[in-house]
Amino acid sequence: MTSTASLAPPSPRRLQAAAWALRIQFFVSGALFATWGVHVPTVKAHYGLGEQSLAIAMLASGVGALLALTQAGRVVARFGPRGVAGLMGALCAGGVSLLIVPDAYLGLVGLLMLFGATASLFDVAINAEATEIEHLAARPLMSGFHAMFSLGGMVGAGVGSLLPWLGWTPQTHLFAACGAGIALILGACAAMLKMRTEAGEKQPMSLPRGVLALIGALAALGLIAEGAMYDWSVLFMKQERASDASIAALGYASFSLAMALGRFGGDWVRARVAPVPLMIASGLLAAAGMAAALLVPVAGAGLLGFALVGLGLSNVVPVLFSAASKVPGISAAHGIAAVSSLGYLGMMAGPPLIGMIAEHSSLTAGLACVVVFALVMAMSAQRALGVTQPGGGQPCRRLTDTRIGR
Structure with a gap:
């Protein structure tokens, strides 16, 4: 980086x-x-x-x-x-x-x-x-x-x-x-x-290994789910729930609003909840929200489910990036760069994967991947974050040296 x-x-x-x-x-x-x-x-x-x-x-x-x-x-x-x-x-x-x-x-x-x-x-x-x-x-x-x-x-x-x-x-x-x-x-x-400015990048980025690769894989899974909401939530509401254009667009809006609220409160939450339980709760909440949106054939359930997905995913990237900066033997810059590259790959590759499943089955089946990936994140939290946060990790400490108004 x-x-x-x-x-x-x-x-x-x-x-x-x-x-x-x-x-x-x-x-x-x-x-x-x-x-x-x-x-x-x-x-x-x-x-x-x-x-x-x-x-x-x-x-x-x-x-x-x-x-x-x-x-x-x-x-x-x-x-x-x-x-x-x-x-x-x-x-x-x-x-x-x-x-x-x-x-x-x-x-x-x-x-x-x-x-x-x-x-x-x-x-x-x-x-x-x-x-x-x-x-x-x-x-x-x-x-x-x-x-x-x-x-x-x-x-x-x-x-x-x-x-x-x-x-x-x-x-x-x-x-x-x-x-x-x-x-x-x-x-x-x-x-x-x-x-x-500098003349250019002097060292190539190497592929992540070990626990860093696992953290990067979790980032990819989380961002696949996020990318699915960006690219497929509106079409799901319109095609699978027969919503008109205005109601369908609210599927994306509900997801984004919930994610924004979760991120605005993210520093407060991370100061009080350790990374492993926070990641487990995040994955379970996202899985539950997506399952509700897919299984309950009512437009309102879709909007509520997408909001729960947004709230569940809101702190996944901050938690994983923080963990990547603490991997033993790896510099913070290298750790974050490696994880962000895998995460971005997941965000860009996930929506086409869901689309191909939808073509051969249904969009509901394609979006079911979000449930699976969110559950994998929850189940893998201890293994991925336990190395960087012994004993489950401690809540992040708030730094107050200099304040910038929000």
């Missing part, structure tokens, strides 16, 4: 402004993912696709992301998080706006590959900046930053639910989301910290 540093220690006011600018970037990232998620049924209908063809198109997004991630360290090191976030965020928003412009399936595949590549670089850039701000603030802030991603997803899905009632066409919504996203991204970039 590339290390970046600010050119000079910023003043408290400057650091606070940078933190809020970064929250805006996470918010926009979540909103862009939600805009894509809300319009999965629109894309499916526009191109006349089955679940398998749609899953293959989604896989193109994953391929684009993985190709970009091989160079992400060098790119962020060379141009700095602020420059990469501005350019890649704007290109990501532009790609979303064009999703239903082409008539050819190959055009969709190309756009989703662009979306995956630019979204992953945007994500790496803002997380690099988040790491530096958290270090300078000397207290945990990462859960709050990621909460803004979830809040952006909730707002993006909520807007997608409201606009059909106002007579907006899908294309008008996509263009409006693009314009608003680019304006917010570029405006926030002006307040981000300027980081020292």
Whole structure:
């Protein structure tokens, strides 16, 4: 993982402004993912696709992301998080706006590959900046930053639910989301910290092994479940529960709102609950919520179930990233980099896997994978986290040296 540093220690006011600018970037990232998620049924209908063809198109997004991630360290090191976030965020928003412009399936595949590549670089850039701000603030802030991603997803899905009632066409919504996203991204970039740039990544990332590989596998399972909600929740509500477009979009919104609330309270929870029991509870809650959504054939049960999935998954990434930084014999930077790479792979590869199962069986069967993966997370928590947290781990201590307003 590339290390970046600010050119000079910023003043408290400057650091606070940078933190809020970064929250805006996470918010926009979540909103862009939600805009894509809300319009999965629109894309499916526009191109006349089955679940398998749609899953293959989604896989193109994953391929684009993985190709970009091989160079992400060098790119962020060379141009700095602020420059990469501005350019890649704007290109990501532009790609979303064009999703239903082409008539050819190959055009969709190309756009989703662009979306995956630019979204992953945007994500790496803002997380690099988040790491530096958290270090300078000397207290945990990462859960709050990621909460803004979830809040952006909730707002993006909520807007997608409201606009059909106002007579907006899908294309008008996509263009409006693009314009608003680019304006917010570029405006926030002006307040981000300027980081020292480097010539490039000097050491390649090695594959994780042992307990680090297990933690990374759990991150992948958790993010497969999260990615399933982003890409398939709206279609599930519309196709399996016969909901109209506005109610279907609320499936994504309920998931994102619950995840945002869980992450906003994440630092408070992690200060009081040890990692192993927290991970077990998280996995069981997510499994129960997904099972309720799939087994109870009522739209309201789907909305409640998706909310429980969001609450259950909300603290999985913070817990696993913290554990990765404490693996004996492994530097914190290497541990987090390895786990995040496996997690991101899971998030991008999971939705196409679910789509292929749906094509040969049903979307309900495909989303049942979320139940299985959440249960595996719960059952593997002690083995994965016990090494880094002897005796089940102690709650995280709150650092209060410097406070940044939320």
